Amino acid sequence: MKHDQIPTERRTFLRLALALGAATAVHTIAADPAGTPTRPGGAPPAPAAGPPAQARANPSAYRLRPMTAITPPRFRPAAPPVRTRPFEELPELGSDAMVLSFDDGPDPVYTPAILATLRGYDVRAMFFVCGEMAAHNRDLLREMADDGHVIGNHSWSHPLVPKLSRGAIRDELGSTSEVIEKTLGAPPLWYRAPYGAWNRNSFEIGAEMGMEPMAWTLDTTDWTTPGTDTIVRRVEQGAGPGVVVLSHDAGGNRSQSVAALRRYLPALIERGYRPTVPRRS
Template identity: 80%
Template sequence: MKNDQIPAERRILLRLGLALGAAAVVRMIVADPAGTPARPGGEPLGPAAGPPARAGTGPTAYRLRPMTGEAPPGFLPAPPRVRTRPIEEMPELGADAMVLSFDDGPDPRYTPDILATLRRYGVRAMFFVCGEMAVDNRDLLREMAGDGHVVGNHSWSHPLIPKLSRRRIRDELGSTSELIEKTLGTPPLWYRAPYGAWNRNSFEIGAAMGMEPLAWTVDTLDWTRPGADAIVGKVEQGAGPGVVVLSHDAGGNRSQSVAALRRYLPALIADGYRPTVPHRS
């Protein structure tokens, strides 16, 4: 029987049946999260195509999610909040706690002596490293991490951050975070702006990279080379619960900083202070 000979009522029923069948197929495809047709019992009819290959992401895109990788959304760590000023002290570490921090390294001339002194007294510290120094001294990064010290981000080339565009800030912080992660297996959780010069862009970009901004309470001014006595005096006069001490292990002749640490560290311990480091989960 030709199409035009089928009664109108039967044509309507046939069309309705075809429509219902198509809807059922659509429901089956949507119900299969892989989007792969399957035989009864769940066996795939063929290999799943999988998601399309992703285009290569540039370094900047990677750097903005150094702590996330490809983890499922439900398991991504929450980024720190965007601050309007850096953390300057850490009283939550305890009444006997202080934080010693060293900027600009690592430098093979001075950093090993600082690490040896910290190791001698069983003390952990924070090292805010510059990428241009760290790239040729990755063994010192590993030594820092191996001794339990915190390795933080101090930019790549130590620029004045407020004078940079957002893109340049991302490059300075991102390239250093990437180097630290490739060397130690985990990205840094802390960063410090060169010269202590922060701005809104740096707070936003640092937070997007999973880092908290840390400044200091006591500046030893060791970079001016005032003499070991003056450096020791600065630390001892500024000692207190949660105090963060700023020193340098690179960026110039740091022999005074090394000598001063050998004197003020045992003095702090004798006074009942416990130099330690913060932790972020």
Template identity: 85%
Template sequence: MKHDQIAAERRTVLRLALALGAATVVHLVSADPAGTPARPGGEPPAPAAGPPAEARARPGAYRLRPMTSTTPPRFRPAAPPVRTRPFEELPELGDDALVLTFDDGPDPRYTPDILATLRRYGARAMFFVCGEMAAEHPDLLREMADDGHPVGNHSWSHPLIPGLSRGAIRDELGRTSEVIEKTLGAPPLWYRAPYGAWNRNSFEIGASLGMEPMAWTVDTLDWTSPGTDTIVRRVENGAAPGAVVLSHDAGGNRSQSVAALRRYLPGLIGRGYRPTVPYRS
């Protein structure tokens, strides 16, 4: 099937990237020639207990605060202020909050089940969609937005961003933002680089399109189909206030991701966590 072929192509790209040292799956900020800093991956944080559970999630009151940085003269300044690394955690959301995110969709085989599970527990999540998938399934984008889930930009075709020209990066991000805006009436406010591979061009172009970069602190590696039990254990072990959890709702067979969410979501709520999302004014 088409989506499984896409998944195979992405695995090939990822293996090539790893061989070239261009990106890693976990926590990489890919450096361009000017030296954008990179953060090596680490062990997931130990589980932390939060306050008493609440039956339904409440929208967060998080508002971004400007971060200052300098832009080399050879690059045109972008507004808002250009960041030099993505958000990896959001402690400002509160001690009881964590953020669930899903990449690569929407996919009619898996996304509806994920949305139904989130709806059942009154939880919010972030969906970083690929433009080529969003254009095929606008109804699923509308369902995400209607349920209060922010829809973010994950590029058009899921390429390795540091290998693209500045114009190609703008095309990948710009086309996807256009599809989201056409479908939902507003452009996305967040974006995530495929494979977690960023460079200065992507930060600047994302900023010029009005988006903030979002990475993650907990990688379930569900795209490798490690087994439902393994995915659940990785989420439970990595849960912490402000943690951002990476999962997928497309790009291959995501039945394990769907089954894992059904198990770990009520478990997280039972431990006092509030799966919620950042909102921007």
């Protein structure tokens, strides 16, 4: 029997079956975590829920433990121009350039001391802020911006992003960008995934919001409080053109991070390095 000879009732049934099949497929795709990578070495703490519509009363007492020993893997290609892996170093800044970056703040105890040290040497850095911290420390955000530092997005509540739905990722990044934009008049242009854990959804949603992904080259592991001498040694031994240094100004006792910066920053400058920040046109 030819196609145009199929009885009307059967054609109607086939169309309904196809429609139901398509709806099921769409539901399955939406539920897929989009290439969530498997990370060796054990899972970090369970992710916090995305931010609610209203501002939270107080920042959560999370213990930030970035999985910095793992280099982000290569992911499935996303639609251009979305990146498939973050920037890990920036050699194009020049043979004498390095980038200092600080995560998880702003913190009213440690961030001002870090800003004062950077200001004393006329150095700019990158600060990847958590929205729940930024919402309660807007004056520090303004101080960062006034000093010429680059402020990036580090999510709202520091969750494990690959465990989140697309909607939750959008809430985490979008709420933080909104706080930054309302405070400074412009949204962030860079973001960093908590724990250094990325997936396709995070790349795509970050790109939708006009942000580039930034990782790091050198981890000080200051979040383990290994001692000021150890932090200084790691930075000085790992220094090099385009190196991006990861430190923290919140999420725990960061007195070692503050003290280490006061020592390694002048040492880097004496060796001819120029700590600077990337710019996006």
